[in-house]
Amino acid sequence: MIIVLFAYHRWYRPCIFFVLLTFNIILFLQQTTINLSLLLICTLLYLTYNFILETWVALAFISPGNKKPDLISEGWISHYHNLDSIIHTKSHFDDNIRPLVIIVHGWRSGAISMLGRAKNYLEMGFHVIIFEMPGHGQSEPVSKWTAGHASTTFNQFFSNMSNVFDMNLVNQIYLHGHSMGGFVLLRFSKINNNSEGKYPIAGYVLESPMTCYSQIFKESMETLRIPKFAKNVFWQRLSSHFNFINPKIPDVSNIDEVDVPKWGFIDNNCLVIQAKHDDRLGLEHYQKLVEAQGKYDGNLFEHHLIDDLTHAGARNNSKRDEIIRNWYEKTSNHSDSVKSA
Numbered sequence: 001m002i003i004v005l006f007a008y009h010r011w012y013r014p015c016i017f018f019v020l021l022t023f024n025i026i027l028f029l030q031q032t033t034i035n036l037s038l039l040l041i042c043t044l045l046y047l048t049y050n051f052i053l054e055t056w057v058a059l060a061f062i063s064p065g066n067k068k069p070d071l072i073s074e075g076w077i078s079h080y081h082n083l084d085s086i087i088h089t090k091s092h093f094d095d096n097i098r099p100l101v102i103i104v105h106g107w108r109s110g111a112i113s114m115l116g117r118a119k120n121y122l123e124m125g126f127h128v129i130i131f132e133m134p135g136h137g138q139s140e141p142v143s144k145w146t147a148g149h150a151s152t153t154f155n156q157f158f159s160n161m162s163n164v165f166d167m168n169l170v171n172q173i174y175l176h177g178h179s180m181g182g183f184v185l186l187r188f189s190k191i192n193n194n195s196e197g198k199y200p201i202a203g204y205v206l207e208s209p210m211t212c213y214s215q216i217f218k219e220s221m222e223t224l225r226i227p228k229f230a231k232n233v234f235w236q237r238l239s240s241h242f243n244f245i246n247p248k249i250p251d252v253s254n255i256d257e258v259d260v261p262k263w264g265f266i267d268n269n270c271l272v273i274q275a276k277h278d279d280r281l282g283l284e285h286y287q288k289l290v291e292a293q294g295k296y297d298g299n300l301f302e303h304h305l306i307d308d309l310t311h312a313g314a315r316n317n318s319k320r321d322e323i324i325r326n327w328y329e330k331t332s333n334h335s336d337s338v339k340s341a
Contacts, residue, residue, distance in 0.1 A: 009143045010058050017051035053237045060220045060238055061144050064135040068110030079164050083156040088138035090130040091165065092122060099172035100127040106179030110137030116315035117176065124325060127170060131157060147180065148246035151187035158192065161199065172202040179311065182209025186264035191249060203269035203331045205324060208278055208311050211285040213258035261292040271327045272303040273320055280311040300331055
């Protein structure tokens, strides 16, 4: 009960422990009885320990911060979806039967940052939906952001698309995830298992994707200056919060469970496009994904490093767009050959 109390709100638990700690310090300073003082010392140590841990956890659960402005452009329509949280999407459809791509942006980004990518798909003859993750863009703010919640919310959205969009106009579905959006799609691919479902997916495009939370955890340890001896207790407390606020996915206990392939992998056609000089994630996420994906046969898998592609701000990149176009043609031919086999 102590672990889960107020787990949904980032600063509630540190504040509660701080108040209790302050109150006990005042009591301790007023005591003259040795037995009571010893009891208060034990209580103070317990409260201090939990206050420090909960403060670290609160700082680790950073929020998306300032939201990107809405995408306002001809042909783009806003939709609000009442899911686990209220999600905003932008869509660009016409009355023709076409493939559909659903784009999931990266951390602290939004639909407006995906417009360049979306235009490439429109030129390729796609319908386009841009999914704004919880707490981003025009979607509802969340007190405690996790990729687990974003993944299950995207799964809800995907399963109920026909309530909003005319899916009779869609003949194929592709998913494109950038950075954190790629991490969300990796988990979605595991919890959805939709290869034979209501909306079969033809392929995934992962652009400079995050694939290993263990690397982010390591960064958090360094940023918060958490001593190495506290690594295990910090992880245990952090994962307990994650598990409580993500009841729709299996509990996480070991840190390798939030890395590819245990977090998720793409058992489908997959294109990975990576910024060669990634100043945010480096190349380790990319390398681990390529290693994991290379173990699965039967699907079309490609990966490319692009010299002039940046991790953030790359709204337009001709090399990326050309690679996507060529890969899409290959997946179409691959699907036709599989059907005829």
